[in-house]
């Protein structure tokens with residue numbers, strides 16, 4: 001194989017994304033096939049997320065899309081970490097779609113963004129996951145090495 | 156799509172007496188739309204591709220329909236399969252996905268790669284085959300139907316990576332760079348101009364982009380001109396606007412000699428000798444054609460003569476019967492021209508090898524055509540079968556309806572008969588009651604209602620006895636029920 005599978009697939013995705021993206025999703029940078037930055041915002045009037053834009057960082061392994069990408073929210077002066085019972089305050093997301101079990105190779109950057117968008121839209125709880133503080137203090141693992149227990153898959 | 160008689164044309168070897176045959180065969184070898192240079196390529200240059208063509212790198216001329224795109228690699232399917240749940244993926248893609256999780260990536264139904272893969276419908280395969288695809292090699296802009304692209308890539312494309320011509324070097328190099336036998340294109344050489352070390356593979360790029368020493372200033376116009384491959388000389392002789400040049404029509408007698416841009420202006424304003432020059436050009440061309448024709452005629456005559464001689468010898472030696480010999484000679488007279496048709500169709504083949512190569516290509520394209528035709532016929536047949544079976548089903552429905560209507564009518568008719576009979580019976584009973592004894596009349600009444608019931612539903616067979624009196628009605632009733640069975644079977 002002349003170019004890695006992941007690069008070819010991401011090239012295709014980039015081609016499509018740079019033509020059109022759903023509302024509320026914006027590609028910030030995609031200079032290589034290892035790391036992309038995407039801004040998302042919630043479209044409805046959910047008071048928890050109103051007027052805020054959130055920055056997502058995608059990291060792709062060479063086995064993408066067979067393996068899921070690593071997706072986290074990153075904190076910047078104008079980009080907070082959204083409050084949500086499945087999002088730790090360090091930006092790590094606990095979403096079964098992004099885990100090894102829930103991921104499917106037919107997913108892509110766009111569909112992940114849309115899932116996160118709707119995950120925020122549907123949320124009414126102004127809270128972090130249980131044990132957030134300890135987790136953020138104690139965790140040294142990469143997100144993909146954490147085995148989350150997806151207790152509540154309907155969010 | 157050619158008419159159905161083309162394959163007959165195509166499968167005949169170039170042995171035909173029709174004069175149109177040479178033209179046709181040359182046309183069909185062109186319709187393979189391959190550059191002529193690839194046909195007459197030197198045998199040593201036809202190196203096979205080392206790396207398989209990468210279908211995912213193919214660029215398509217038109218946007219590919221979403222239904223033909225693999226959801227995993229997001230490119231048009233390559234040798235796709237369908238899962239039992241009805242989802243289609245490239246075999247390679249689904250294999251990779253199943254290595255991790257043995258479920259369909261779309262609906263998570265369990266999939267077992269060893270027994271669950273199904274072939275895709277022919278119609279999808281055909282759509283994929285027909286996609287207009289661009290050669291994935293960088294630098295090549297060849298476009299063809301996707302099913303033919305692999306052949307281009309494997310055997311013809313100048314940019315396909317092949318093994319380095321030097322034995323022992325296992326690096327790859329584009330086919331068009333393999334011009335020197337045994338020369339490793341990965342060895343470093345020193346640039347002729349700047350003396351920096353450069354590998355052979357990169358030499359062209361180096362000269363074009365990096366090497367400053369490969370450029371010099373033109374003494375006449377002052378432009379910076381590449382000195383590679385005598386391009387400075389070419390510049391001075393053909394392009395430089397300040398270099399001295401002669402009028403194009405010098406051969407016709409024009410004596411104008413000046414700086415090139417002035418000479419060009421002179422030509423644009425209309426050189427006096429232009430008409431003469433053009434005439435001379437035309438004449439030269441005609442002469443060339445005449446020479447060519449003479450040469451061809453000579454070769455044809457030579458072929459014919461050898462044929463004739465050979466045939467005469469044959470017929471003299473083997474056949475004593477004079478008339479038989481005459482027939483044989485007659486039959487062969489028309490043939491020499493035909494059997495040399497491939498020679499005469501405008502291309503002179505430099506070697507039998509080239510000829511065979513061209514023939515091979517032609518056959519290949521004919522095979523392709525045949526295949527397409529078979530597919531089309533298959534499609535047409537299944538379509539007409541569907542159509543016919545639909546018609547039959549429609550007829551069945553119609554017949555069923557008719558039968559329903561008929562049975563309704565029968566029921567109605569029978570009912571009517573029964574009513575009539577009842578009315579008759581009642582009238583007869585009334586008559587017998589007034590006429591006969593009261594006891595006998597009672598029996599007759601109960602019997603008649605019974606027998607009348609059966610008879611009413613059946614044929615008129617019982618009708619004859621209906622007007623008769625009391626005790627006989629039992630019998631009439633039985634006969635009536637037999638009659639009913641009869642009518643049913645008749646229906």
Ligand SMILES: [Zn+2]
Pocket residue numbers: 238240241242259260261262263264
């Ligand atoms: Zn499926």
Ligand SMILES: [Zn+2]
Pocket residue numbers: 225226227228229230232233244245248
């Ligand atoms: Zn695929």
Ligand SMILES: [Zn+2]
Pocket residue numbers: 290291292295296297307308312313314
């Ligand atoms: Zn090519």
Ligand SMILES: [Zn+2]
Pocket residue numbers: 319320321324325326338339340341342
């Ligand atoms: Zn080499």
Ligand SMILES: [Zn+2]
Pocket residue numbers: 346347348349350351361362365366367368369
């Ligand atoms: Zn140089």
Ligand SMILES: [Zn+2]
Pocket residue numbers: 373374375376377378390391394395396397398
């Ligand atoms: Zn010049």
Ligand SMILES: [Zn+2]
Pocket residue numbers: 402403404409410411421422426427428
């Ligand atoms: Zn002139």
